[in-house]
Structures are given as structure tokens and as C-alpha cells.
Amino acid sequence: MTLKSMIAAAAFAALAGGAQADVKVGMITTLSGGGAGLGLDVRDGFLLALKQSGRDDIEMIIEDDQQKPDVAVQIADRMIQAEDVDVLTGIIWSNLAMAVVPGAVAQGKIYLSPNAGPSALAGKGCHPNYFNVAWQNDNLHEAAGAYANSAGYTNSFILAPNYPAGQDALTGYKRFYEGELSGEVYTKLGQTDYAAEIAQIRASGADSVFFFLPGGMGISFLKQYADSGVDIPLIGPAFSFDQGILQAVGDAALGVVNTSQWAKDLDNPANAAFVESFEAEYGRLPSLYASQGFDTGNLMISALDKAEVSDVEGFRAALKAADFASTRGDFAFGPNNHPIQDIYVREVIKEGDIYTNKTIGVAIENHADAYAAECGM
Amino acid sequence: MSSILLIEQALNGLQFGVMLFLMAAGLTLIFGVMGLINLAHGSLFMIGAFAAATVAAATGSFLLALAASLAAAAVAGVIVEVVVIRRLYDRDHLDQVLATFALILIFSEGTRWVFGSFPLFLDRPDWLSGSVMLPFGIRYSLYRLAIILVGLAVAAALFLMISRTRIGIQIRAGENDREMIGALGVNISLLYTLVFALGAALAGFAGALIGAIQSVQVGMGEPVLILAFVVIVIGGIGSIKGAFIGSILVGMTDTLGRSLLPALFGLFMDPAAATSVGASLASMSIYILMAGVLLFRPKGLFGGT
């Protein structure tokens, strides 16, 4: 039986050629199926960070989890048991993270999350080996609630799919939003037709609509919402307005306000360099997920520069210091190893032929998550 | 809930049902004539949408895109029929399920290989954008109205074709007695390929119509495929009439269930729990409908005896 291990980019293998790899990094991410776009972006961002660091002692093992929890667990088992990796990263989806992370950190591995941030891992289930470099799942929704207040909305209609991340989204929005609710609707996960919900929105008399519908669901909703002619302003987290899917939504997304911890036009040198080099390397604009992959890679490298990965205490302290130039400006870890960061408000615009986001303000400054107090770390 | 909203939701249910019919009609024809379960029907839906998106991006014409969806899905259908499906007609359902399941894997990953992992853009044409005023002060999306009308027209054309034309007679004969039409000198192999291509073209057409207001992405056919199966099982497999009634029933149940059930539970539960329980039950409603129909009519509503 051949032990397949896909060694990242060919350039890497060449770089690592002579030197004995000192650090092994296992990346479990989604590279096939409908959700592959997110995994590809995280991977490419991460690899770009590694390439720019010029280090030749990092071996990457990248595997496709097919967006299936049991496959992810299987890969994690192999990376831990057979390949003896030092650091794990890459998982996109909360349900896969919940399947892999608790076991991995219990076996002494470091896990750096480039995307998923389920509340269970931020609160009671927090762990000194687990670092979230993206956000706690509720963060962007909370920021949307805060933005709704500042925009003067007092009567929101809110909707999300009926699954834990969807329930967290509405809870997160309500945690910060101070006005009334004109309606609260849960849709079926993977639903493709939103005519019934849009009719309810039209009849509700709301002054704003908050929705969390990741991936294809968001594309469908936005197109149908624009088609319906309902003109109540929309607010959403960045996931439905990402670089990878905006082109598929087209005009229907123009002018929609969304919340994100990162934007292409954030004014800091690290970000400017990242956007330029990503485009040069891969020939496409970076997405939110690419920026998270890039930050995760740079965080890891910053810690490797300070401490040996075998020195667990030292390496963890170096990670916790978060001493790297983040593409999103200021970045620090809270007591539960989750980010404390600004969350911005963006608006979808058209630049030439390309749909993209423009930063129009800050929704919340130095925002931490609501679960840190439950973390007994 | 006001009666205007209720009528609007009923229209939405009708539109959803008509769209399902385009998928279900092909499935049920293929099963009725050739006795084949085709799980890859959803892939043909996807191919139609991708072809339409590509052509629309290149030419900017929605009508050309629709034509492309019909052509691409029909061509894909013919290729699949000649290369694979043909060998499955005299196999049992088990082999058919598995072989067409394998086709789904090939089509999905193949599409991703060609078009990449990101969704494509496809929009309704400008001349169908906006909304219209219907009687009783109902404002309704022009595009959705167009889908209803086109779908009904296709349904009518199918009925006419089956009941009035020569090929329709052959199809009906094929459903009743396969050996007999061969004996009568009909080129069965050609007839089967034609029926398969027709079913595929309808699925591709549905993919393009729906792709304009949905996400054009890999795997988009699967949810629709399962719904279409529910439809033809409720209607009775092989019956176009059954597929039509089944489509409307499923479309209405799903749409009205989603909008009415949470409100219904709200009458005796606290709002948050009612929203959640109602939504859960709504997502199961069509399967409950299907199980219920089969309990009383094990061969569906129009499935013969």
C-alpha cells in the first residue's frame, strides 16, 4: 500500500530538497466537491506565506477532506499517528473542526484554525494548543448587529439555515442588535429557492434584513432578492460577499453592506503587499479565506522564528504573542486563543468588470468573542 | 397571514412545482419507456446550467443561452445513453442505481475540472427583470411568472406530443409492451436514444431557467434530483400526468409548509421554539407527504395497478 502524501507545490519540494525538514505541517482542507473554493484559497494563502518566508525547513502535507467529517478524522489520525506532524491546520467547516480538533489537541498537537470557530471550542472546550486565527463563528454576525444599530435600523427581519452555525448567526446578531424583530426565519440547509421567505420579508414591513446564507445558498438568495424588487436594505456577514462568489452573484449584490475582519483595500502595508503578491502568484484577487490562510501561515512562521516546535511551552507562548504583520491590521489573541480584532463594514462595488468590496467604516473595534469567560484555560 | 401573501406563496409553490416538472417529466419518461432509474439526471440539469452560463457570458444573449442548455444537455444525454445507459436497460434496478451513481461522480468532478471550483454567473435577461402587478394587488416577479408560463407550455406540448404524434404513440406503446413495438418495425434503439435525449434536454433547460435565479455550481443538481424522484414516486412512475400533479403537490407542500408551519406552531409555542420546530418539520414535509401517499397508493397516484 502506498502512503500517499501530496507534498505541496513543486517549488517547495525543490526548496526542501537538501535540508532535513524540521517542522511538519499537516493541512486538512476541502479541495474537492462544491466547497472546494474555500479550501483552495486557504491553501494558496498559506503556501504564499511560507514561500515568502524563504524557510526551507517546513514540510507541508496537504490532504483533501472532501468536506466529510469522517474523512477528516481519518486524515488527522494518519497525520498524527503515521506522519507525526507538529502542527495541524486547514479545516474550513465547523462540523469538521469539531470532529478533528478536540482529538488532535488532546494528543498534544498544535491546531491553528484558518476558518472555523465553533463556540464549543471558544468556551468550555478551549485548549492551550488550539489557536483560532480567523474569528469565533459569532463575530461577524455580532458586528452586523452593531452596524444595524449605528445605521439606525430598528426593525430587522433575520434569516439563516436551520443548523448550528445558522442558529449561532441569529443569536450573534441579536446579541448586539438593539431594535425590534419583524420576523425570524430558519430555512432548510442547502435550500435553493427563497421565494417563500422573500414574500414574507416583503409583507413584514421590516426596515432591514439580516441574513446568513453561506456558499451557494447566498448566491441564490441574493439573485432572487434582487429579482423580487424588494428594496429593504440587506446586511450580512462577509461569507456571502466573498471574492470567490461575488462574480457569480453579479449586479444583485451591488450596494449590499457586509461585515468582515478583512478587506482588499484595508490600508496597511502587509495587506497591500499580500494583495499584490497573491494576484501575481495565482492570477486572481485574494479572498477573505486566502487572507486567513496567509495570516495563519505568517503566525506560524513568526512563532517558529522564536521557538522550536518541540518546545511546546515556548512555541505556544510565541504563537500567543501573535507577533506578525497581519493583513487585517491589529491582531491579538484573547485569553481563549481567539482573535481580538476590528471588524469592518464593507460595501459591494464594481471596479471595472470585477465585483469587489470597499471598506466604508468600522463596525466594532477590538472585538473579542462572547465565550472567553467560559474558558477555564 | 394576509390572503394576498397566501396567494403569492401559492404562486411561488406553483412556480417551484412547474420547475420540478421539467426535471420529473424526463425521469418519468425514461423510466416509463426504458424501465431505467437515472440518478445522473441531476447532472444533466447541472450541465444545462453550466452551458447556459458559458454561452451567456460569451454572447450576452439569454435566448442563445437557453438554446445552448437544451443542446448541451441533449448531446450529453445522447453520449451517455450510447456509451453507458444502453447496457443497463436489461439489468436490474440495483445495477442502474449504482452505474448512474458512478456517473454523478464523474460528471460532478469533471465539471469542476473544466470550470473550476467557483460558482458561475448567470442572470435573468433585462427584459424579464422587475415585477408585474397581478389582479388583487399582488406584485410578482416577472421572471418567476415567465417560468410558470414556459413550464406550463412545455407540459402542454409534452401532453400533445404523447397523445397526438407518431413518436408519442411509439412511446406509449413502448411503455405497454416493449417486445411488441420492436416486432412492429420501430427502431427501438433509436427511440430509446431519442427519449433519453428529450429527457436530458428538459433537465438541461430546467437547469438554465433555474440557474438564472440560483447558484450555478457543481452539485446543484442533487437536491433537485431527489425532489424529482419524490415527485415521480408520488405521481406514479411512468405517468406524465402523475409527474405533473406530483410536481405541483410537492411544490405547494414545500413552499406553503415553509411559510405556514412556523406560524402554525407559533399559536401554541413560544416564538423561538416554533420557528425552529416549524422549520424542521417543513424540511421533512415532502418526505412525509411521499410516505403518506405510498401508504394508501403503493404505486403512486397514477401508477396503474
Added chain:
Amino acid sequence: MRRETILNFSLLGLLFLFPLWAWVADEPFLITLATRAVIFAIAGVGLNLALGFGGLVSFGHALFFGLGGYAMGILAHHAQTYVPMFTWPFVIEGTTSMPIIWLTAIAVSALVALGVGALSLRTSGVYFIMITLAFAQMFYYFAISWSAYGGEDGLSIYVRNEFPGLNTMDPIQFYAICYVILLVMLFFVFRLSRSSFGLMLGAARQNEDRVQALGQVPYRMYLTAFVISGAITGLAGALFADLNRFVSPVMFDWHTSGEIMIFVILGGVGRVLGPVAGAALFILLEHSLGGVSDYWHIYLGAILLGVVLFARGGLFGLIAGREVAHD
């Protein structure tokens, strides 16, 4: 010895020796992989009873696989959090004991299989395929939205459940448990297929009327086969959840039903050890193709298609000839 018998024993021998070798060579991951194959094999053995021997093409066996998984997840979750499952009318605590979890998984799956089977068996052919699919989908959507047990996120169990006298976290010991269960199930199915019930079931599959004329009720025989089939697949689900220390609604997904079906067909429908060969081959393919290309599903699909079209009777058909022993 007949070639099928030789194949049977070499398969079982391989599944005994390979993990042992992996253990000696200190390759714990290969043991985990073999465990996965064995558990899938058990699920396939369950389905094969309905599909191969009874001719019942169930496209909803993910339902029982998932039920078994959730039986494990829910019991262990309550034990882990020290919250009783029920306090009224009497207290039921969670548990981390594997035997109790297995019995629960079997009982729950059998019970649901009885209900689903009683309704579904009123139909036949394509209708049966689709109604079993519909029942599995119902549970899928229910599990996704059932937030008390994690909904779509699923439930994580941090430590594998316990079996008296063994350390289940040790891969080889957990493998031993699964292997023994597989042997027991195979023996059970083998005996069942040779019993008067099994012979009658095979006869009913081929000619219902004749069996009816013998004074038997095919419906009851199908139902019995379906219930046993569901129970075995449920047990496999409980083991699978323990292997991953995790359970999620994906276990109820219709792709899972398709995969269990693939194990049976790849190996050879109606052969006692068919699903074992099929599951082992599937794991091997998944493992080796995954390294070839990002688009490995294309190859997997092509191979499956090839088996269905040109290698009727699956692996067993290829190696041991077309003859099925019980026909």
C-alpha cells in the same frame, strides 16, 4: 475446496494478518484504515442480507448506520457530561460501556427498521428504493436541525467508549473488537442463509407466488430480513462512531446509503463475504486514488462504472466465477 471458499478464507486471513503486520511495523494508521474497512464491511453485511438474499434494494441504509452512530453519540454524550438522559418516569443515565451501546444501537435500529420496513414493504421495485431513501432523508433533516445533540456540527466524544479488559484507544485492540464482531456477524448471516428461513427468503426473492403457495407469507419474511439487516448496519454505525469518536448527520446522508451499496456490489451481491471484499477494495481505492489527483472522484466513478458494466458479480464474480451458491 471451491474457489469461493478459498477466497473467503484468504480474505479473512488477510484482514487478520495485515493489521498484525502493521502493528509490528508500528504503522498505527494502517490499523485505523483496516478498522474502517472492517466496520464498513459489517454495514455491508447488514445491507447484503436485505439486498443480496432478500432482493430488497434499500437506498436508505444510511438511516440505520446513522441511528447506530447516534445511539453511541447520545449515550456517551450524557455519560461525558453527567446529565441523565431522562429523569422521568425513571432515571436513565448515559453510558460509556461498548456492549450496552451496541445493544442499544441494535435495538433502536431494529425498532425503526420494523416501522420503516412495515410501511415500505407495502411497495416494491423502484417505489421501495425511493421510499427507503425518503425515510433516510427525513432522519437526515431531523438530525441536522436537532440542536440538543449538535445538529449539523455533530457530537464529539473525546475518549473512545470502554470494553471490559481492553484499552479501546489502542488501535490494534479496537481493531480486534471490530474484527471479532465482523466474524460473529458473518457466521450469523452464513447460518441464517442456510437455515430454512434463509432458503425460503431466497425462494421468495425468485418466485413469490410459489412461496406463497407453500403457505408462507413473503411480506413477513421480507420484514424479518429487513429488521435484521437494519440492526446489523446499526451496530456498524455505533462502531464507526466509536472509531471516529464523533457522530454527525453525514452518516444519514444519501451518499452514505450509496456507499454502503457500493461495498456490496463491488464485492458481489448475495455472497456472504462479498461486502468484506467490497469494503476493503473501496478503502484501498479511496486511499490510493486520493493521492493521484484532486479529481480522483472521476477515477472512482469510472472504476465503479466498469465493475457494474463489465464485472457483473463484483470481485467475487471475477475471481470465483458467476455461480452464486444459494441460487
